[in-house]
Amino acid sequence: MKSIIILCFIGIATATLSTDSDKSIETPCPPKNQFGEIAADQCCGNIEDCEIVATSRIVDDNGIGKYDEFIKYTNEYLTRSYEYFFLAAQFGTYAKERPGFEKLLSGLSDSAWNKGIEMIKEITKRGFSHKFILNKETATIMSSANVTELVAIAKAAEIEKSLLVRANDIHRHHSHASLDASHSCGYDAGLSHYIAEEIMEEKTETVRTLTGHANQLKRLFAQDPKLYPLSLFMFDKHLQ
Template sequence: MMMKLGVLLGILLVSSYATAEFCYNDVEAACGSSEADGVLLANCDAKYGGIDALVTDLQAYANALIETSFDYLLMTAHFGNFEAYRPGFHALYLSLSDKAWENGIKTIQFITKRGGKMNFNQPPRLKRNTKERHLELNELHSLAKALDTEKKLAEEALRIHTQAQHHTKQDSSVAHHIEEEFFKDQSERVRDLAGYTTILKSLLVDRDPSISLTLFDDYLKSVY
């Protein structure tokens, strides 16, 4: 008899805990209150799964993408001026800037779709090279910087994906978003930039690298 009472008490405790997390109960409590206008519906949101534990990483990643977009814009401006005019490099970095901005916006939209809020003050987790100087980059150094940036973004996407899969509240929705929006394009950008860096380095050993640079820039212009 005592055992049955213990089991029943446990069920009642679990039930009361679970029902406390339902929007319906919040609405019922608000409707039954004499001060209904001031009652917050704490559970009437779009949150579920492990989004609360992952939202900080997503916010940091969105800010990293937006920051990266502006970094590429600086590189775009550098190769678009009359002193270092390279229309191919200009087009490449403008394309990378647009893509980073687009991915940042998509990440913010995903955060809000899952019931979270965007925090633009959340610092990115990506480590920066203190030796980088946007306005002093030559063509080869700019490719190296872009390759490092894309690899760091790809590594962070992999880390968030792993977090979503192995969290106590597994969130396949977050993992799926990362897979669909980032993995394929990031692998292609890393491969392309690695190829560009290797090819340009080999071209610069020529006796007259200026011609090689012009031809390589023309190629980038035709692609982007």
């Protein structure tokens, strides 16, 4: 008797399963604003009918203007890369062959370009597109033709120091907020950490190195201007 009852249950379950298998599998509606705004209110049915606009933005709903200063700062790296390139090109000619200075300035050019591309990736990770917004003060690329070795090093030190100061200002903008402040104030802990770890530490060391080179060249010239060409030659060998 028990075996007959079990067989009856199995038959009923099989019939129910075969009936349900003929139905189309419906996609449940995700809750609204779970990943952003849902384009269509009626999204039940096929998955193709449900369009979700996902976003990785954490600052606010639109973030307009909140990252403009960081974007300008990113573009300044690209601009400075060309400026370093023009400076380096002067020390690799038949008229002025200074391989050490050329190597130093070319390295600064490559570093500025690579860091600019890296920062573009940082801003796009946050759900914003990069824009080529330039500061009026740094939009013009100066070729700085026919400069001396000392002037080139001093100019590079000035550029790096301005980038360091600017990074400090942008870090302050993205790292200060209070619990009762508006979420649209621009606070971004991840970006402020990136600026401190990946930009400011490196820039601090670069500024110290370049200012040291500039001061050393000044002392060499002050000690004996007549021996300065030989001192400059030895200094270039040191940079190589």
